[in-house]
Amino acid sequence: MRPERYHPDALRSLLRQEKIATMDELKAALGSAADATVFRKLAELEYRTSYSHRGRYYTLDEIARFDELGLWSFRQVFFSRFGTLVATVEALVSSAEAGYDAAELETVVNVEVKAALLKLVRSGRLFRQEVSGRYVYLSSDTAVRRAQLHARSVFDAEAARLSLGPGLRVLPEELKAAIVLFYSLLDERQRRLYAGLEAMKVGHGGDAQVAELFGIDPGTVARGRVELLSGDVPPGRVRREGGGRPSAKKGPPRSSRRSTS
DSSP: OOOOSOOHHHHHHHHHHHSOEEHHHHHHHHTOOOHHHHHHHHTTSOEEEOSSGGGOEEEETTTOOOOTTSEEEETTEEEETTOSHHHHHHHHHHHOTTOBOHHHHHHHHSSOOHHHHHHHHHTTSEEEEEETTEEEEEESSHHHHHHHHHHHHHHTTSOOSSOOSTTOOOOOHHHHHHHHHHHHTSOHHHHHHHHHHHHHHHOTTHHHHHHHHHTOOHHHHHHHHHHHHHTOOOSSOSSOTTOSOOOOOOOOOGGGSOOOO
């Protein structure tokens, strides 16, 4: 029997090292010019295709660290436990406490969702209803949809002043004060990363919004957001070595100085 020419371990090694890879990169690692050969070997592994970037990227289930919504990203490439964007949108909307409008959902999945929503509504897998002058997407299950609409009426009872994600429509002054206080207790790097995290939760325009809340430069917020998305957050010192104010040269202890009197 001839030895196997292509082995899935080559793909596993590449993905463990790089976390994600394109088809061209996988073909180069496998030593094959055929997409079909790569797919055949990927089928021997538990792998995922990105729902962003037109499905150009691949990873392994053992690498992805899915959050509570079933989502994971690396270098701003997004993957879902549910698979495709359409399947992901259906799962998120169906399980959401108050459904989603398109803008809210885009802050969660970080890609454009209107085409996917329209496809799901037309196929009867989701329900669309106009609420307060905008379309809200809801579960196709009648009982679940009724509960979502009730929750939506509660969320929309007051106008949002600052949205920190689709689950929080209103930011009361007490909560705002607590957030700012917590921010003030962090060191320099932690503040930057926390600001970046809140900006991601806000979505479009989040850098400026969070910068205004904390009284910092939007560029600092953007830097923290990029660091978090890239995973480039090494542990250790707050400043780079050599940074910060130079320490003053200390003199001898007062008790060791000779009296000149």
